Amino acid sequence: RTSRHHHFLGTMRGVAIGLSLAYACCLAVVALIGFSAITTGIVLLAEGDNYGDTAEDLSPQKDFSKLPESCVIEDVIHSYREEEDGYGHHCYDDYSYVFSYQGGRYRSRGNAALRYDGVCHGSQRRSPVFVVGEEVPCWEPNVRPVATQYNCGNDMCYKIFDPENEVEIAKDTGDAMEAAGLSSLLSGILCCCCCAPAVWYAGKNRGHASEQPMPGMDAGPQAAVVLPDQYGKGTQGQVVQGRVIGQVQGA
Structure with missing residues (x-):
């Protein structure tokens, strides 16, 4: 019976240790996600602010001049892509243009346009800006x-x-980066704030548990073992591991 009791206590202790380790791992993962989100948020806020501020300082009228001759569209390059977020699928058309000027051929930047809030299959692509x-x-x-x-x-x-439209797009891009950075920063702070009480509570419970003796290991009479004195004699009628014994004789 005593052996079964000790085996049960050992099993329960192993389960408790396993659950504690799993809980600690979960807290570590959440904390890591929180710190990563905070770092990402700070970077996006800084870069978005710099990108937008730089766009504010630009002067397209001074930085660019209209060419004396028109450019001719030589080719239209099209592709499409499908993205998915928490709200569903989105289909985009991506265009770029090859144009010529005074015998030279050049390629424009890409121009993305939302085709459809859904899958691309079966939907009609948007018309290009130029032909x-x-x-x-x-x-x-x-x-x-x-x-x-x-x-x-x-x-x-x-x-x-x-170029004036490019500056407006750059301003919007900077604002979007700042918004994403702020969202990431707040999410990271929330994760860390959720972890802090859990860590404090776990530490408090661990300290409280360390002060409590294990079941069956207290100092009560059922667990007391009286050793013989220097003359090989023990106290008459002591309880040793749940059994009453008589006087212990020396060897």
Whole structure:
């Protein structure tokens, strides 16, 4: 009976240790996610703020000039992609254009357009902004290097998209990066705040448990073992492991 009791206590202790380790691992994962989200949020906030502020300082009228001749659209390059988020599928058409100017051929930046809030299969693609053979106004930069916010599609940075519109797009991109960074930062802080009380509670329970003796290991008479004295004698009638014994004789 005593052996079964000890075996049961050992099993329960092993289960408790296993659950504690699993709980600690879960807390560690949540904390890691929280710190990663905080780091990502800080980076996005900083980069978004810098990107948007730089766009605010740009002057498209000074940085670009309209070319004296029109550019001619030589080719329309199309692809599509499908993305999924927490709200469903979204289908996008991606266009870029090959155009010529004074015998040279250049490629524009990409231009994405939402086709349909759903899967791409069975949906009709959106029409391109330009068509082959169309003559369009184009711009060349007055300054070098050209700011990233102008989104050049070729080394000369000849553009068939109005630079003023590019600046507005850059401002919106900076705002979107800041919004994503703020969301990530708040999510990370929330994760860490949820972990802190759990860690405190686990530590408190661990300290409380360490002060409590294990069942069957207390100092009561049922667990007392009286050793013989120096003359080989013990106290008459002591309880040793649940049994009453008589006087212990020395060897």
